[in-house]
Amino acid sequence: MINLALIGTGAWGRNLLRNFADLEGAHLKVCCDSDDEQCETTLSAYGGIRTETDPEVVFADPEIDAVAIATPAVTHFDLARRAIESGKDVFVEKPMTLDYEHAVELVEAAEAAKRILMVGHLLEYHAAVDKMKELLDTGELGDPYYLYSERLNLGRIRSDENALWSLAPHDISVILYLLGEEPIAVAAQGAAYIRPDIEDVVFLGMRFPENRFAQIHVSWLDPHKVRRTTLVGSKRMVVFDDMQGAEKVRVYDKGVEPSDGYVGYAESLTLRFGEVTVPALEMTEPLRLECQHFVDCVTNRTTPRSDGRDGMRVVRVLDAAQRSLKAGGLPVTLE
Ligand SMILES: NC(=O)c1ccc[n+]([C@@H]2O[C@H](COP(=O)([O-])OP(=O)(O)OC[C@H]3O[C@@H](n4cnc5c(N)ncnc54)[C@H](O)[C@@H]3O)[C@@H](O)[C@H]2O)c1
Structure with missing residues (x-):
């Protein structure tokens, strides 16, 4: 059983939340959103989930194995990089970054740290x-x-x-x-x-x-x-x-x-x-298959279909x- 955190519970993050909260082999432990109101909405719908407003609290939590990021694209690079630096496997929504150099940096960081990096290319x-x-x-x-x-x-x-x-x-x-x-x-x-x-x-x-x-x-x-x-x-x-x-x-x-x-x-x-x-x-x-695929790749240490290199090619x-x-x-x- 892997422990997951979701960062970003806005319009799209809610869909990830619905799926990650109900997957085999994973326990969604924390939902993090910088907006208090989003945290309250999460708590009222999913009472057992802890909420946080600061992603650094998630990165510092040794019980969290993997992080899914569904914040606005402009924040993807910083959050994904911090997650990898903190030893977490990462799922990040599309587009992986808004800059090709950043995409390369993330892929290299994930490969060096032997972390799973997967991008939300849903249609795959x-x-x-x-x-x-x-x-x-x-x-x-x-x-x-x-x-x-x-x-x-x-x-x-x-x-x-x-x-x-x-x-x-x-x-x-x-x-x-x-x-x-x-x-x-x-x-x-x-x-x-x-x-x-x-x-x-x-x-x-x-x-x-x-x-x-x-x-x-x-x-x-x-x-x-x-x-x-x-x-x-x-x-x-x-x-x-x-x-x-x-x-x-x-x-x-x-x-x-x-x-x-x-x-x-x-x-x-x-x-x-x-x-x-x-x-x-x-x-x-497809979103359910995508979320389950991330959990399976984290559990089995296998390369996702839409891995970081796939994200990098799309950003290129x-x-x-x-x-x-x-x-x-x-x-x-x-x-
Ligand atoms: N795969 C798909 O089909 C699909 C569809 C829609 C959106 N998306 C992607 O999902 C991502 C989010 O889109 P959205 O429509 O949900 O946006 P949104 O603005 O509705 O939600 C983003 C949430 O992130 C929170 N947030 C922002 N910065 C944060 C930070 N630093 N730390 C913690 N929380 C933070 C905001 O408070 C907000 O609740 C985008 O990358 C978007 O491209 C993917």
Whole structure:
């Protein structure tokens, strides 16, 4: 049984609290939030949990084995670094940090101290993403040509990070996970309407080796609530629509193929319109799977699927995208 502490019990931290309070192999001992009112809300809902307002009290507690951090992104680096320095295993929400150098520092600190470092890339624990990965890895989709992902709604407008850093970590982590590689160049354009210099809408393009391409559109200023990823492969196409209840993944047996036999250039390609299939998914709440995975990795000393290096790769793309955004969309290459 490992003893856990949760730091940050705001809008998202409450979801982590609900899951961590009810997991096999873990005991959520302390909830820490610098806001007294948050602590009172926690106490009224979960009487047996101790509350604290100072994270240093958590770091100094020798009975705490692991810490989950769900505070605003601007605090992630300092809190995660202090947790590692104090000998704790760490789960930190996305984005892991707001600076690539900080991400590298955290990964190096965790590896040197032999601590588990995991990032909350929630969609890597989604059954639909697992299904897409399986379809790719078994060759059913053929070679991946291109992907695009949309994460839009009229939602929480943050003041210390733009829509790119707030929303795109999910899409970037899924795309890197599916393709199993990092982009060689990125280019981003966007615009700020509500607050000066904080982009509300961003379009991010990523170029991968062998002409693979991905496009992400994020916005918290949009009339539609959209959570959708489309992948076009050489054999089939697949759409993951998280706004659908049961039928979240659809596989389209559509494509373009060379015609049989000799024909002139104009007739040499055939469009194929085959069946649409809806694979059955075994749906468990992805957040529950993510929280259990952290507990299992801490217990068994295994590397998380979304480990610190995964967090670092995503921050690297975000950092390059931010530079492109500020340069009016000029491509930024990644070594
Ligand atoms: N994985 C997901 O799908 C998902 C969804 C939403 C948010 N998030 C992430 O979760 C994190 C928190 O987001 P949120 O929407 O809950 O924010 P929030 O502002 O609602 O909550 C943050 C909480 O942290 C507390 N806090 C701030 N600084 C602190 C400190 N130094 N020590 C202790 N407590 C502190 C605040 O009092 C607040 O209660 C962010 O990193 C966000 O990106 C992830």
